[in-house]
Amino acid sequence: MSLSLDDVKRVANLARIEISEDEARKALIQLSGIFGLIEQMQAVDVSAITPMSHAQDVMQRLRADGATEIDQRELFQSVAPQVEAGLYLVPKVIE
Amino acid sequence: MLNASLKQLSAMLAARKISSVELTSEFLKRSRALNPEYNAFITLDERTSLAQAQAADILIGSGRGQPLTGVPIAQKDIFCTKGWLTTCGSKMLSNFISPYDAHVIGRFNAVGAVNIGKTNMDEFAMGSSNETSFYGPVKNPWDTAAVPGGSSGGSACAVAARMAPAATGTDTGGSIRQPAALCGISGLKPTYGLVSRYGMIAFASSLDQGGPMAKSAEDLGLMLNVMAGFDARDSTSLEREPEDYTRDLEKPLDGLRIGLPKEYFVKEIAEDVARAVEAAIGQYRKLGAETVEVSLPNTKLSVPVYYVLAPAEASSNLSRFDGVRYGYRAPDYLDLNDMYRKTRAQGFGSEVKRRILIGTYVLSHGYYDAYYIQAQKLRRLMAQDFAEAFKECDIIMGPTSPTVAFDLGERSSDPVQMYLSDAYTIAVNLAGLPAMSIPVGFGHKNRPVGLHIIGNYFAEAQMLNVAHQYQLESDWHTRMPKE
Numbered sequence: 207m208s209l210s211l212d213d214v215k216r217v218a219n220l221a222r223i224e225i226s227e228d229e230a231r232k233a234l235i236q237l238s239g240i241f242g243l244i245e246q247m248q249a250v251d252v253s254a255i256t257p258m259s260h261a262q263d264v265m266q267r268l269r270a271d272g273a274t275e276i277d278q279r280e281l282f283q284s285v286a287p288q289v290e291a292g293l294y295l296v297p298k299v300i301e
Numbered sequence: 302m303l304n305a306s307l308k309q310l311s312a313m314l315a316a317r318k319i320s321s322v323e324l325t326s327e328f329l330k331r332s333r334a335l336n337p338e339y340n341a342f343i344t345l346d347e348r349t350s351l352a353q354a355q356a357a358d359i360l361i362g363s364g365r366g367q368p369l370t371g372v373p374i375a376q377k378d379i380f381c382t383k384g385w386l387t388t389c390g391s392k393m394l395s396n397f398i399s400p401y402d403a404h405v406i407g408r409f410n411a412v413g414a415v416n417i418g419k420t421n422m423d424e425f426a427m428g429s430s431n432e433t434s435f436y437g438p439v440k441n442p443w444d445t446a447a448v449p450g451g452s453s454g455g456s457a458c459a460v461a462a463r464m465a466p467a468a469t470g471t472d473t474g475g476s477i478r479q480p481a482a483l484c485g486i487s488g489l490k491p492t493y494g495l496v497s498r499y500g501m502i503a504f505a506s507s508l509d510q511g512g513p514m515a516k517s518a519e520d521l522g523l524m525l526n527v528m529a530g531f532d533a534r535d536s537t538s539l540e541r542e543p544e545d546y547t548r549d550l551e552k553p554l555d556g557l558r559i560g561l562p563k564e565y566f567v568k569e570i571a572e573d574v575a576r577a578v579e580a581a582i583g584q585y586r587k588l589g590a591e592t593v594e595v596s597l598p599n600t601k602l603s604v605p606v607y608y609v610l611a612p613a614e615a616s617s618n619l620s621r622f623d624g625v626r627y628g629y630r631a632p633d634y635l636d637l638n639d640m641y642r643k644t645r646a647q648g649f650g651s652e653v654k655r656r657i658l659i660g661t662y663v664l665s666h667g668y669y670d671a672y673y674i675q676a677q678k679l680r681r682l683m684a685q686d687f688a689e690a691f692k693e694c695d696i697i698m699g700p701t702s703p704t705v706a707f708d709l710g711e712r713s714s715d716p717v718q719m720y721l722s723d724a725y726t727i728a729v730n731l732a733g734l735p736a737m738s739i740p741v742g743f744g745h746k747n748r749p750v751g752l753h754i755i756g757n758y759f760a761e762a763q764m765l766n767v768a769h770q771y772q773l774e775s776d777w778h779t780r781m782p783k784e
Contacts, residue, residue, distance in 0.1 A: 220661050240659060243604065246601070248671070250599075250602065255679075257678050259507065261733020262539065278400065287629075297634065297635075298636075
């Protein structure tokens with residue numbers, strides 16, 4: 207398959223990464239090379255194979271439905287870019 | 302002392318021939334002196350390290366010391382370390398002081414080991430050369446024109462240059478074994494689930510695994526005894542009885558069946574690497590092992606499969622870096638979406654952005670089945686290949702890397718060439734198997750060569766035995782680079 211410049215820009219938008227026209231062109235060349243490598247996968251017939259999502263056949267553990275964490279809001283917010291009155295500050299979303 | 306094993310250092314500390322403060326000071330002094338040249342450490346915090354050493358001396362004095370009490374260990378900067386800068390090699394986390402310890406760090410703290418610093422690494426563990434770190438490339442101490450390998454290149458360099466007696470690493474597609482091979486040290490990637498990933502900043506969750514890096518297999522066993530163990534906070538952590546991974550070190554190798562995959566011994570291997578690996582295999586025959594040819598027919602697909610699955614998981618894991626709760630935030634933006642886009646564009650380096658774009662693409666509408674599901678099916682085929690091979694042999698061997706360390710900058714403009722550096726290591730992560738690399742000689746420009754030893758699930762003690770018996774008969778693991 208071949209990627210287009212629009213594909214690169216669309217994916218960058220989905221990934222929430224700002225990309226300039228120049229960067230998109232450069233990314234297109236590199237991603238096309240990588241997808242050329244990835245395309246080798248398509249030659250194998252795997253219709254009878256079950257996908258493997260985990261190396262071990264293990265069941266997801268469940269824990270008791272109870273609060274175990276102590277309040278560490280101040281500690282966790284001490285590394286945040288912007289906080290006020292115990293809240294994380296972000297640009298206004300709703301007018 | 303610089304070349305002493307962990308076992309020897311531990312014995313010296315227990316006998317009070319040296320204090321942990323003296324030992325730690327010695328390695329800190331050396332790390333400070335060599336770091337401007339090698340760039341192996343991102344953070345050295347002498348006050349905290351020496352405070353830990355003082356506490357260790359008290360523990361030893363009270364008779365409650367354990368095998369690694371008071372021993373300095375370098376920690377890869379991917380492990381969250383309370384009160385220390387934890388950057389993961391990224392501008393995105395360049396201001397992040399972790400509020401908690403990773404499980405692995407907690408276990409080292411519990412036995413009184415000393416954290417001697419945080420080692421440099423490829424950004425978010427994405428790389429095969431340690432050239433993608435925000436903090437600059439690490440140099441290979443055997444030849445500073447060469448890369449140390451990645452992504453645990455800082456850890457490998459620190460151990461090889463004797464800036465630390467041992468270090469931690471993480472391995473998603475070969476990131477412990479490949480730098481261990483390229484720097485001439487020993488490194489072990491355990492069975493997936495054996496070492497908790499809690500507090501280990503996630504790259505590709507179904508592949509990432511922490512493990513030890515040290516001079517010898519014996520040292521790796523001592524490290525793994527501390528690192529491995531069940532952790533309820535990691536839902537993929539395996540509940541198993543604790544093991545002593547050093548228990549089988551002295552077993553003779555008579556009758557050991559070594560599988561040599563025909564797909565690993567092909568013309569793509571550099572001649573110097575092939576020569577050293579074949580000599581090591583010859584040594585194993587002298588030690589009583591027999592070799593059998595096995596086949597891993599889907600080996601060639603491991604790199605393509607990996608570069609679908611790892612970026613897919615990375616694109617999801619790295620979505621948490623958005624400039625809201627921690628880490629870097631772009632200074633100027635128009636609205637929330639613009640803040641996300643600018644923060645991530647400025648905070649991530651080009652390799653990380655490239656992999657997020659690949660991952661986002663293969664998971665996007667219309668491509669999910671063709672790429673992601675197809676890759677997960679091929680992943681099962683590869684695991685089945687290993688299962689078939691292990692019916693014929695006890696252990697699999699081959700080269701860790703197709704070449705010795707390459708020059709800095711040699712492959713950085715060609716991602717595909719760079720990705721092929723891990724061609725022999727990736728399949729092990731896809732299958733979740735344990736594997737290790739040990740030094741077996743030198744090749745081109747006197748750069749080290751590693752032997753790749755792959756074991757069946759939970760065969761760590763056996764692999765360490767196999768590696769240790771070789772190291773009893775060779776001295777490659779004791780050699781130090783000239784300064």
